[in-house]
Amino acid sequence: AQSVTQLGSHVSVSEGALVLLRCNYSSSVPPYLFWYVQYPNQGLQLLLKYTSAATLVKGINGFEAEFKKSETSFHLTKPSAHMSDAAEYFCAVSAYNQGGKLIFGQGTELSVKP
């Protein structure tokens, strides 16, 4: 079975500062890992995904994430936060034996201070 843990339900950074959102996963088979973003009153949009190619994955809006198997982590980073990055971020995992089911973490709310 797969699971995802996001450390920190709320992260606050200043505009221009580094964004780091943490995600650890558990999977008995090779995982596929995703980061989705949810802006207020909207559905989720894919930021990036890891599908066993390069371990450093670049996504939209300047975000990237690194798959570290030894640490079972898939942390999301962005060098410089913008006000428009304020949103809820979800890490998620799936695997070939899950029939397409995506399992989400609890979410991390990112606030960006001017």
Add this chain to the structure above:
Amino acid sequence: DTAVSQTPKYLVTQMGNDKSIKCEQNLGHDTMYWYKQDSKKFLKIMFSYNNKELIINETVPNRFSPKSPDKAHLNLHINSLELGDSAVYFCASSPNRVPNEKLFFGSGTQLSVL
């Protein structure tokens, strides 16, 4: 043209009533999903259909009945609504059941049961 559209966006109703939420995707995808997001923003899969066939049913109470008249539509009917059903319900679609595929989400239906 909205890729995944849900109606209604807001639904306020009394306990015990029966209500439906409709979902349509114009992406030509084979697989559709219903996810429930609770008040703590936690997202959990409820159902998944692939080409009108139910493939995932996550121990959801049988008061919830999904129906897929064709592969572009997945509706959710809820009988005898309870207070605990209050949540945001998201429809999503993906090209197929392959686990590394991106999900496309609708903008959600906020259900409030009074």
